[in-house]
Amino acid sequence: MTAIQLPGRQNRFSPTKTKNEFKSFITDNLKFQNRLTRQLQLKLKKDxxxxxxxxxIAELxxxxxxxxxEDYTEMNKLWKGYMLEILGTTNHIPTMVSxxxxxxxxxxxxxxxQSRCINxxxxxxxxxxxxQQNFVMVVPRQANWKKGISTIKPEFTLKERIGGLRVISKRNTNFKLQLETQESSITFEIIGNRLLIRSTDRATRRFKNHSVKDIDV
Structure with missing residues (x-):
């Protein structure tokens, strides 16, 4: 029996369509954040x-x-569970890095x-x-490095108070990743320049334990 496709639904589950829709989601929200920043600046001039x-600020x-x-913390919990399955019970650092x-x-x-872009x-x-070039991240409202320095009173910019999406270039950028294992917590440093490949290509690439330079412990 042959399935009948309804008119207008031929591309309903198309990976390309889904990818394009997600790109539009990112673009539209970045524009919204920029527009919102300008609106708040005008309101702050008056009041x-x-x-x-x-x-x-979300109360406005x-x-x-x-x-x-906070709407994406469950996604992070799923990723942590995924990594626990990937790592299993190994405590061998080179294997974990690979x-x-x-x-x-x-x-x-x-x-x-670490980044050439100080901000x-x-x-x-x-x-x-x-x-291939970037990570798109959801950041919390009001959260930035100033919070961890007791001698500096946190004075957040509007962009920091809004939070939302950030597009972070991998190039010349190093990232910290805290990974919870079954027995401990390990901090990894990810070197962005070595990840300038598509994630699908990275997933199929075989790394040798002794030559992995993408991630430091």
């Missing part, structure tokens, strides 16, 4: 105290459509620890998309 009494009506970090090098990073939480340093978020 400098607008944000003073807010615990969360114009911010109701913000992409929220497996991590070829694993899917969508769902992981990465932190930028990116300290950015931490959950990866929701990976291309």
């Amino acid at each position: 400098p105290n607008l944000l003073n009494n807010l615990n969360d 009506r114009i911010c109701k459509n913000l992409i929220r970090y 497996k991590l090098s070829s694993s899917e990073l969508i769902g992981s939480e990465l932190e930028v620890i 990116n340093i300290g950015t931490k978020g959950i990866v929701i998309w990976e291309s």
Whole structure:
């Protein structure tokens, strides 16, 4: 028996269509964030105290459509479970590094620890998309490196208070990844320049334990 395709649904499950729709999702939300920043700047000129009494900028009506970090924490939990299955019970660091090098990073939480773009340093978020050149991350509102320095009073920019999507170039950027194993927690440093390949190609590439330079412990 041959399945009958309904008119207009021929591409319903097309990978290309899904990819294009996701790209539109990213582009549209980045535009929304930029537009929202400009709107808030205008409002703050009229009322400098607008944000003073807010615990969360998402309380504002114009911010109701913000992409929220907390909506993606379950995705990160799934990734952690995926990595536990991949790693199994091994505690052998070279083996772990090799497996991590070829694993899917969508769902992981990465932190930028070195970058030519100073503004990116300290950015931490959950990866929701990976291309050959970039990671697209969802970052929490108000979260940046200033929080960890007790002598500096956190003064967040509007961009930091909004959070949402960030496109982070892999080139000349190093990332920190905290990985929970069955027995301990291990910190890895991922060298972005060595990941300038498509994630699908990385998944099929075989790495030798003694020559993996993409990730440091």
